[in-house]
Each structure stands twice: as C-alpha cells, then as structure tokens.
Amino acid sequence: MGALDECYYNVELQNGVSFGDCIEPETMVIEDSVRVLLQGLGEDINREGLRKTPLRVAKALREGTRGYNQNVKDIVSCALFPEAGLESKVGHAGGAGGLVIVRDLDFFSYCESCLLPFQVKCHIGYIPSGQRVVGLSKLSRVADVFAKRLQDPDRLANEICASLQQSIKPAGVAVVLQCSHIDFPDFQSAIFDPNHQGWVKTSFKSGSGVFNDDKADVWTDFFSLLKFRNLNAGVMNSRGLICKSWKMGSSDPAMLSAVSSIICSLGEDPSRKELLETPTRFLNWLMYFKNCKLDMKLNGFVRNGNFGLSVEEQHICSVVNLPFWSQCEHHLLPFHGVVHIGYYGSNRVINPVGKSLLQSLVHFYGFKLQVQERLTRQIAESVSSVLGEDVMVVVEANHTCMISRGIEKFGSSTATIAVLGKFSTDPTARAKFLQVIPNMS
C-alpha cells in the first residue's frame, strides 16, 4: 500500500465525512479529471503540494454537493411540534400566525455557472399555522440541503422556500439570501482599479403563501426585523451572479471534457441548459492561474524598477492594501486579499508608477497555484531585489477553502509575514510597520 493509499483513510477523517472504506467510482473520476486540469495548468502533478490535490478536490466537491442525497421530509417530519396559537379574532401568535424568523445563517454553495463556491447569508421567516411550529434549527438544515448543490441563488431561494412550504405547511414562508460571489480578476479593469473588490454582493428573495405577493404587509414586518443588514424590498434583484457576465475565451477540449466529467460525477447533467457554459467559465477562471516562468516576466520589471527612489535608508515606508487573487494549490479554490509592503526608503509616499509596479509584481505571484506562505516569501524576495534588503511583507487573505469544505469557518482570515534584513532583527521596525496596516474589511 503506497503513501497515497495510506492517506485515504486519514483524509476522510479530516474532511469529516466517510463515504465508506473504499473510494467510490465518482470520486475516482473527479480525481482523474483534476489531474487533467492540473496538467493543463502546466503543473507537475507529482510535486508534493499537488500530489493529493485531486483527492482533496474530489472529496470537497462531493461533500459540498451532498445535498443531492438528502431529503427535506426526513429532516422536518421529526421536528414538528404542537404549539398553541391564538384565536384569529384575538390576534396571531405561537402556532397560529406569529411570524418566526431565523437570521444570519451562513452557508456556501457551488455556483452552477462557474463551479466556484459563493457565500450565502440566509434569512428565513415563516408564519405557523395549524397549531404547530417547526424546530428552529430545522430551517437551517433544510436551507443547507439546497445550498449543498450546484446552485443559482434565485433558484436556491425558491427551493428553500418551496420545500419549507411543502413540508411545514405554514401560512407562508419568506427567504432572503445575501450572496457574495468572487469577481473575475479582469486584467483590463479590475486589477488596476484600486476600488475593485474581491467579492460582488447580490440579494435575492422568495416568498410563498401569504408572502406570495411582493407587496404584502408581512414582507414589511420581515424586512423590519432584518434592519441594519442593508436589506429592504427595494434592494432585491433577480439578476444572476456576476460570473454570468464574465468574458469568455476558448478552452482546451480535454480540459473542458474533464470539467464536464466532474459535473457528471456530482450527479448533475452537464447538458442541462444552465450548465452548458459552466466548463468554459470555470476554465476561463482557472487559466488565469496557469504556471508561467518567472525570469521571462520579471526581467523587464527589475531593470526598470528603481522607482525613482534613492537607497538612502532613512524612514520606514509602506505601501498597503494591494489587492491580489490566487488559487490554493491544495484545494484548487480561490483565495484573495491584500498585500502590505514595508521597506526603508527616502520618501514615505511611493509614486504612482512605483505603486503600480508593486501591484503588478503582487499579481504576478498571485496568479498561479499557490500557498499563502510561499506567496508572501516570493513577494518579499522580489520586492527586496528592487527596494533593498530591508523589507517586510504582510499578506492578509480569505481562503475559500476555509469555508467551502468540512470546516466551514465563515469569517476567518489568515495573515502571513515575511521579514528581511532589519525587519527580521528589529522588533521596533516591525511594530512601526504593523501599526500602519489598516483593518481588513
């Protein structure tokens, strides 16, 4: 039994799911497909960091789409409780007519248009009837069943709503989703736009029963209790996620076919209308992270990169909040955030040309299969060759792989530090630079 085989059991433990003692055929198909994708990216599939990536990706995808095998009826039927209400002439409360809301449920789902995970903050309301209520946590569990599929947010809202209506049979159900979808790092606009955000937020709603009418007063009650979440009936929209507007190039047929195999192995039909463009979109995303040779790209940069600064080492200077995108090589999932660079220089404010060159450098190291620790070191070394030997780099990031697999740690973020020269020996220099780093939004 090889090292890889020995790891299978442990990896299953890590992911918190077990599909049995042997790897299922669907998992193996996904593994094979991921190998095709890695090779298409110009990667060596046998290097240490990538060796188990196909298995990790396969497990994560199957775990993340486990909703296909779950049944809402089973979840709800054991958790309907008799609960007295009021006579309707007196008012509405308890098991007859009092609005019940569960707010701020965090999920992730896989976007059916591009196969990347998107975050969902879900708010659910329902109006009990028939003198019974459902266990509050079941609203979350039902939403999770539909989130854990290839989804479109509009359909996700509708499916959660319809299935709760059908299984609880209340007077009405309201579902509001706030979705955050990663934006496409379009070189022409996004990258050099300092206001460009990594995520694009959209909101969706769905109602049944008394919530069927968008203008119904119950919607006002519901939105009143979602206040301070920047939500009201007006901001709702039903346009699709941002990825639908991504510009598409052509893709390698073998890679396209590999993505289709993955979709198939998750139990979906790649010829379903909404999935037809998915392999192309996913590959257009993925190919931004194609491995390319360092020297080829950096030659010109280093030669022209003196930034107009003398190397007089007087002050600690800093350039903060340079955005980056990258792709985690362990899980083939996006991570993105900001890079802060500290150095010793003669002027505290770097000129626009210098900043734009640093931004290019950050993007150069971001746009490949990466780990954050390496990205930080590479940027530091590279900056050092331009700005001198005393350099400090801090990378702050949100990793999709921290939310979209078993661990689901919404709100977590990572920070990595590289210190060169004086910054590695002088704690006061480090502290000074760290003080100027703004709070990560």
Next chain:
Amino acid sequence: MGALDECYYNVELQNGVSFGDCIEPETMVIEDSVRVLLQGLGEDINREGLRKTPLRVAKALREGTRGYNQNVKDIVSCALFPEAGLESKVGHAGGAGGLVIVRDLDFFSYCESCLLPFQVKCHIGYIPSGQRVVGLSKLSRVADVFAKRLQDPDRLANEICASLQQSIKPAGVAVVLQCSHIDFPDFQSAIFDPNHQGWVKTSFKSGSGVFNDDKADVWTDFFSLLKFRNLNAGVMNSRGLICKSWKMGSSDPAMLSAVSSIICSLGEDPSRKELLETPTRFLNWLMYFKNCKLDMKLNGFVRNGNFGLSVEEQHICSVVNLPFWSQCEHHLLPFHGVVHIGYYGSNRVINPVGKSLLQSLVHFYGFKLQVQERLTRQIAESVSSVLGEDVMVVVEANHTCMISRGIEKFGSSTATIAVLGKFSTDPTARAKFLQVIPNMS
C-alpha cells in the same frame, strides 16, 4: 416499532452524525439521566415537546464531545508540506520563520465547570521551521479536537498550543482564545440590572517555543495582526470562567447522580478534581427553569398591575430591550435575548414601576423549559391582560442550540412576533412599533 424508534434513524440524519444503526449504551445512559432531570424539573416527560428531548440531548452531548475520540497526529501528518524558506541571515519567510496566523475561528466547547456550552473565538499563530508548513485548515481542525471536549478555556488554549507544537514541530505556536460564557441569572443582581449582559467575555493565551516567553517580541507581532479585536497582551487573564463564582445551593441527590452518569458516559471521570462541583453547578443553573404554576405567581401581579396608566388608547407606546433567559425544551440548552413590548397607551414613556413589573413578567415566562414561539405568545397574552387588547411582542434571541450541535450557525439569531388586537389588523401600527426596536447587540 414505536414512533420513537422510527425516529432514531432520522434524528441521526438530522444531527449529521451516525454512531451506527443501533443506539450505543452510552447514549442510552444519557437518555435515562436526562429523563431524571426532566422529572426533577417537574416536567411531564411524555408531553410532545419533551418526548424526544432525552435522545436529542444525548446525541448533542456525544457529538459535542467527539474530540475525545480524535487524534491530532492523524490530522496533521497528512498535511505537512515542504516549503522553501529564507536563509536566516537574509530574513524569515515561508517554511522558515515567517509568522503564519489564522484568525477568528469560531468554536463552541462544553464548560467542565457547569456543563453549559461556551463560545470560543480562536486565533492561532505559528512560526514554521524545517522548510515545511502545515495546511492552514488543519490549525482549525486541531483546535476543534480539543474544543469538542469538556473544557476549561485555559487548558483548551494550552492543549491546542502543545499539540500543534508537538505535531508540526515549528519554532513556536501562539494561541489566543476569546471566550463567551453565559452568565448566571442571579435574581438578586443580574435580573434587575439593566446593564447586565447575557454573556461574560474573557480572553486566554498560550505560547510554546519562541512564544514561551510572555514578553517575547513575536507576541507583539501576533497581537498587532489581531488589532481591532480588542485584544492585546494586557487584557489577557487566566482567571476561570464566570461560572466558577456562581453561588451554589444544594441539589437533589438523584439529579446529581444523573449528571454524574452523563459525565461518565462522555468518557470523563466525574471524580476528576475539576469536575467535582460540575453536577451541582449545572443543577443550580437548571433548577432556575423549574416548572411552576402560572396562576399562583401571576395572581398578585395582575391585581397590582395597572401601571398607573389610563386605558385611553392614543399612542403606540413601547418598552424595549427587556432581557430574558430561558431554556430550550427541545435540547435542554440556554437561549436568551431581549423582549420588546408595544401597546396603546396614554403616555409614551412607561414609569419605572411599570417597567419593572413587565420585566418580572418576562422573567416569569422565561424561567422554564420553553420554545421561543410559546414564550412570545405567553408574554403577549399576559401583557394584554394588563395593558389592553392591542399588544405586540417581539422576542429576539440567541439560541445555544443553534451553535452547539451539528449545525453550528455562529452569529445567527431568531425573532418571533405576537400581534394582538389592532396590531394584528393594522400594518402601519406594526411598522411604527418595529421602527423603534434598536439593533440587537
């Protein structure tokens, strides 16, 4: 096969864990113990809402303490990756010396002093050495192994730290925990103190290797990157959680023995020093929620409860943010939050006596095994008997059962509404009242 038996399989599905097809003996012991506790609370263990509570509690406790059966070595060994660092004379980065931090990991743990769940926001840092790094998500998984046990936060920090040090063998590990433990609703002080919060927050830290010295510069680097979390080395403390200072009364021997059985069934030794007082503390908490007869208590209240208000129905008046504590009857876990009451009255501001009477009423309905929908209805009906037929009640709450079981929806909250009289027919009246409700902190 009875209805209860039929549900076993489904409940397992709901909890997201399967201990096999048959119920394990430890689970059955916990179920029996919970029945003893419910009877000690004066509850009918056969009423619909409680019938499956023993099984739900048993499953939740076993799932919530699953860390006893997990092995850190298995988790980490498959996720150590070779990663180039810098030569130490150049600086520290990558797999040799660059600080790596994962922030804001949300967990819950069961307090070994009182058996109630407490929330943990965990920040972990480590300094790689030996040209290798660990997969970032593994820091979260390792922390979870120790969180999912009966814990003391100080020991939790130490165990996470020591096990990461041992399994990764880095230059050092730093762990900072921000814990929120439910406060004891002491009738003498807390209840009538409007500033009293439901949670008490404390922070703890642990360091190994280069973090062994509390004054080491690396701690400054670490805390610099935790800024805006109200954290610095100074606010750390190692005093225990709030429950250690709870005043203790005597408890029923059969109930004490039942709690000891539960502790035993989780794989712990009830005679371990730190666990000796746990059954007494837990029962002192639980007995606050003993069922008592409504008429007996409310008689005096209603007679004296005219609040000095005439029943002239002019304005919508409101009393907001009345705190309450309650215990979820489905999971035997705390939920707490605030109650907002709207009514028609002649003066917009209620006098202190009136507010204090409303607060007593809220506590009366809170301190029992409850569901939020019923609590809302009962408060509304009761308020209506004093303040007239036009009453609206909104209850906003955080449910421990929404974080401390399979679903772990940190940050979620619930809202329930009861509307009587005009409020049930007039959407404008509802909207007016809902507008005055402040954002839940």
